[in-house]
Amino acid sequence: MAEGVNIKRLAQELNISIATVSKALNDSYEISLKTKNRVWTLAKELNYTPNPAASNLRSHKTKTIAVVIPCVANNFFSLSIKGIEEIARQYGYHVLIYQTHENIKMEIEFTNSLLSGRVDGILTSVSSSEHNSEYYKTLVKKVPLVFFDRVYEDLEAVKITTDDYDIAFEATEHLIKCGCKRIAYLYGLENLPAGKARFNAYQDALKAHNIALDDELVIRYHEDEDVNFESVKQLLKAVKPDALFSSIEEFIIPSYLACKELNLNVPSAVKILSFSNMDTAKILNPSLTTITQPAFEIGREAAKCLFKILNKKELEERSIVLKSILIKRESTNI
Amino acid sequence: MAEGVNIKRLAQELNISIATVSKALNDSYEISLKTKNRVWTLAKELNYTPNPAASNLRSHKTKTIAVVIPCVANNFFSLSIKGIEEIARQYGYHVLIYQTHENIKMEIEFTNSLLSGRVDGILTSVSSSEHNSEYYKTLVKKVPLVFFDRVYEDLEAVKITTDDYDIAFEATEHLIKCGCKRIAYLYGLENLPAGKARFNAYQDALKAHNIALDDELVIRYHEDEDVNFESVKQLLKAVKPDALFSSIEEFIIPSYLACKELNLNVPSAVKILSFSNMDTAKILNPSLTTITQPAFEIGREAAKCLFKILNKKELEERSIVLKSILIKRESTNI
DNA sequence: CTGTTAGCGCGTTCAA
């Protein structure tokens, strides 16, 4: 029934011009309420839906935004998408998803493919593999773009991030107050501001409490999860830390499994603290303390900013920083 | 640089007609290799990308598919999307995401909004809130549509599902062999074939082992997680089961928390077994046995089927059933 | 308030 119903057809049936129908459907002030009503009722009757391609071609508006992220199968990003989608619906927008898998080439390829007018704007959380701000420097001039969570420091752009430094500092202090002296750091997102801020906060907190830094206590994320497992195991055996501060949730599983294999009780022998948006972290109580980023809110804020830009509204801030939450666990409580 | 580059521009620069450029770009047999090469090189030079709206308007092909699911912030669905995206990329397709939040009205609204030619095809996992096969009965005739995981039984359509009955039977038997006699069932997806199959398998397995069914051992999923927590707690207190078979992963957290609150050791006092795609389930070893659905593969298969349909290729099967895996845990091993 | 006209960028006749 909806097949082949276009404004031309509506115009014919109502004996008015195509332009009038178009204006009526867009609720233009030029059209009388009476005519509008006639058009609207017939449109509903015939189940008319505008052809998006035609309207886009003419108006240069796609009613579509793109989300370019490393991966959807990740608690943080899937929650962000949920937030983005919610806002997009409010504005009647559609949401395209692109996963880069931390591959900078795909990131560029996808983003370029969006430049031909497929979307009105883009939300991006950059890949951690390489630094690529030159590319984005020219890109932000071509298309409305909002960065969220994973951003580049040296880039003039609209950014939604979290208080990585502050919360990591607080978390480190928490471990110290729990009596930990040899806190290992599982370093992720090295190439990004978020990763660096977390690591700096860890170091600064140790210094502030007169605890010597020790390079041996730091291990770096590897994309092969077996390697991470081995690294953590090696660390636990060789350096004997009393806590593991995991800066990304990908380190949680190898941490637990390594402790288990070495018969190290969590949290009495080794405490584990991690950035994480896993719901299941609740079950790991009392052994896991988590830093939870407001992923859903980040998605919402990022989308809101983008729509402000699209609607040419003034942004109060070009950079918004949301607060994370440190969820302490029973036995690690002070 | 890519701004305003269209076939008209290419035609002008090369002193040939627009039509020739169009044909050359589409590698038409009518055009000489020499001309094609001239066009292709210039196109690359000027960074030409075709306008998707225009080409869609003309050709009725959008190079876009939609995924309509209850929620992305869910281990199963986010993995499915990952699989879908991977296949879509291979075909040069774009992926739109719509979350219904188990709301049948949104499901219909979204799906209808896609009928005006915004996408070439749809992948759907239906909402569990209500039965709605009448709607889909007419829909499948209008647009290429593949159902995955959550489907309607009484619907002639292409479906990708998993072996819910078999695996739930195997899981129940596993619990029985571990010595459990009073296995509680946490019932989710009641309105869907998957949910019913799991429950039937549970009952049939008990019968096969001459264990009496007991309605008191069954509780049903409620969307308010506090209610679920209370239900499980109540169940544990009043009926004293020796195992909880959770048919959806949403029951895992309330199950653990309830056991904890009642000081019931898992798995020695109560065993927990659940459908789940959580990576972190690994940590819960030895207390949790999981049934893991091949979410990623389901996404891939569903997408593959859809593209076969779009390319008018013959489908070998209109219904594909993939195998789930029962991951047994140490202490519950036989 | 309503209608006429002219494209948006592309693909597909059909004629040369």
Added chain:
DNA sequence: TTGAACGCGCTAACAG
């Protein structure tokens, strides 16, 4: 082998 012309469905100027 190429090109001129038309139209997909809609919106935006401009007339009336």
